[in-house]
Amino acid sequence: MEDSPRTDTITYDSSEDMMAYDDIKTYLSWHAPGRPYQSHSVEYYMNSFLITIAIEIILFLFSQYLLMALVFSLAFLVFALAVVPPHNVYYRISSEGIRIEDHYFIWEELYDFYFMKSYGQDVLHIRTKEYFPGEVIIMLGEIPPQQVKTVLLPFLPFREYVKPSFMDKASTWLEKNFPLEKPAS
DSSP, X not given: OOOOOOOOOOOOOOHHHHHHXXXXXXXXXXXXXXXXXXXXXXXXXXXXXXXXXXXXXXXXXXXXXXXXXXXXXXXXXXXXXXXXXXXEEEEEEESSEEEETTEEEEGGGEEEEEEEEETTEEEEEEEESSSSSOEEEEEOTTSOHHXXXXXXXXXXXXXXXXXXXXXXXXXXXXXXXXXXXXXXX
């Protein structure tokens, strides 16, 4: 038997396969930061550090060493997210669903949407039917919310008002009554 290179070719009718992909339309695409971000003053970092140290001392006095490690790791995460600005992410809304970088959410996975402001920036919140991730947060950047709303309405219901949870109310109250830095003038 002689070894010869294989010249087999696979042929198929691709016209049916391509027809399915011709129906996908991109309605809106843009680049924006991956998460809400605001630069903070030195006062913010000092106050956060002092609060963390006070909590650590109290936990040490009660011999809660694992809880101390947890508080330290959460404080580290907060400091890291506050220092490092987010990179720009590619967002696309198409007839199939929503793409965020390389992750896709098809319309059947999504429940409804609403808009909020975070650090003075417009943010689109899309709730999912599954427990995880629960909510997809998309920064709008320069895209007006009304344009996004017009594109999303044929696919998802819009929530004009979303009742704040206990955690939302508590964090708003803390931020208002015990600010970590003075508001910018």
